[in-house]
Amino acid sequence: MAAARTDRGQRLCDRREKAFTYRELPSIHEIVLISQKSALVTLYRRTEEWVPVVLDSLEQALELKFIDLALSLQQIYEGLP
Numbered sequence: 001m002a003a004a005r006t007d008r009g010q011r012l013c014d015r016r017e018k019a020f021t022y023r024e025l026p027s028i029h030e031i032v033l034i035s036q037k038s039a040l041v042t043l044y045r046r047t048e049e050w051v052p053v054v055l056d057s058l059e060q061a062l063e064l065k066f067i068d069l070a071l072s073l074q075q076i077y078e079g080l081p
Contacts, residue, residue, distance in 0.1 A: 023050055029066040039073050 022028045023044075031044040041055040041062050055062060058074045 019044060019050075030064055032062065032064070034076065039077055041073060041076065 019031055022031045029046045033042040035041070039056055039058050043053040043055070043062060044050045045065070055073055058072070058077065061070050061072045062076065063070045
């Protein structure tokens with residue numbers, strides 16, 4: 001799994017460059033991009049042909065199948081304004 005936090009200026013760059021680079025690594029099965037400014041998480045999975053899953057509500061949960069972990073966006077963003 002690869003995870004990266006993004007800010008508004010970096011997000012497009014991260015999605016294009018980092019995600020493309022990570023996809024080429026055979027050991028990477030899931031890629032998670034987490035916005036540091038707002039509740040926005042994008043998940044890519046090798047098993048789903050890298051189609052993005054966008055989570056943008058604190059009630060939604062991020063499920064990382066490869067490491068058997070689930071976190072709500074509420075948990076991820078806890079303590080942030």
